[in-house]
Amino acid sequence: DTGVSQNPRHKITKRGQNVTFRCDPISEHNRLYWYRQTLGQGPEFLTYFQNEAQLEKSRLLSDRFSAERPKGSFSTLEIQRTEQGDSAMYLCASRSLAETQYFGPGTRLLVL
Amino acid sequence: GEDVEQSLFLSVREGDSSVINCTYTDSSSTYLYWYKQEPGAGLQLLTYIFSNMDMKQDQRLTVLLNKKDKHLSLRIADTQTGDSAIYFCAESTSGTYKYIFGTGTRLKVLA
Numbered sequence: 374d375t376g377v378s379q380n381p382r383h384k385i386t387k388r389g390q391n392v393t394f395r396c397d398p399i400s401e402h403n404r405l406y407w408y409r410q411t412l413g414q415g416p417e418f419l420t421y422f423q424n425e426a427q428l429e430k431s432r433l434l435s436d437r438f439s440a441e442r443p444k445g446s447f448s449t450l451e452i453q454r455t456e457q458g459d460s461a462m463y464l465c466a467s468r469s470l471a472e473t474q475y476f477g478p479g480t481r482l483l484v485l
Numbered sequence: 486g487e488d489v490e491q492s493l494f495l496s497v498r499e500g501d502s503s504v505i506n507c508t509y510t511d512s513s514s515t516y517l518y519w520y521k522q523e524p525g526a527g528l529q530l531l532t533y534i535f536s537n538m539d540m541k542q543d544q545r546l547t548v549l550l551n552k553k554d555k556h557l558s559l560r561i562a563d564t565q566t567g568d569s570a571i572y573f574c575a576e577s578t579s580g581t582y583k584y585i586f587g588t589g590t591r592l593k594v595l596a
Contacts, residue, residue, distance in 0.1 A: 377527075406584070415489075415573050415586030416528065429582045464527055473518060474584065476527035 375399060377477035379465050385483045386455055393451045394480045398467030405448050406474060407440055408464040409433065416464055422448060455484045487511040489587035491574055496593045503561040505590045507574030510555065515579040517550060519559045522571045522589070531559070531572075561592075569594045 408416035421429045424445040442448040466474040520528040541548045547560040571589040
């Protein structure tokens with residue numbers, strides 16, 4: 374399977390804990406996106422990487438959120454001191470210059 | 486700011502055509518997309534259209550774009566029960582990174 378993969382698929386954590394999610398994009402794609410999707414809503418843009426450079430961050434991405442793509446391949450999204458309002462599906466997507474985005478299956482986070 | 490709106494629900498009978506509508510506000514939108522999301526899954530790209538096109542057909546799917554009214558529609562011919570899902574409209578503008586998604590239309594196909 375050469376699609377976008379995300380791990381873990383599900384995460385349950387207690388409020389105040391830190392969590393980290395991983396995204397492996399399609400191998401030839403140099404552009405990578407993170408989105409958050411809450412129930413009944415469409416995906417909301419969080420951040421964008423071109424290769425290893427983080428070129429845009431949404432105001433939704435508070436100081437508790439950090440994303441990295443150290444070698445321009447996989448990416449991680451970390452949420453520190455999780456809050457119940459962070460409960461959502463976190464989606465990763467990748468694309469090359471000439472193509473549109475392809476999404477991974479998402480990581481569903483539940484903060485208790 | 487940019488906004489994309491869709492109706493929340495659509496119910497059709499198997500074999501009928503479905504038409505899902507979307508309106509957007511950004512007149513500089515370059516690309517418009519339709520994605521499908523099944524329960525618990527990520528988004529699957531169905532089709533997309535450049536803003537200089539009026540129509541695009543791909544097997545059972547027909548996309549119509551009215552740029553003047555900023556209105557996009559997706560027609561699914563001969564709708565099947567497997568088409569039951571949430572359909573998202575999205576737009577992007579050349580030179581920017583963001584894709585703006587609508588809230589999604591839940592399509593229910595009745596047997």
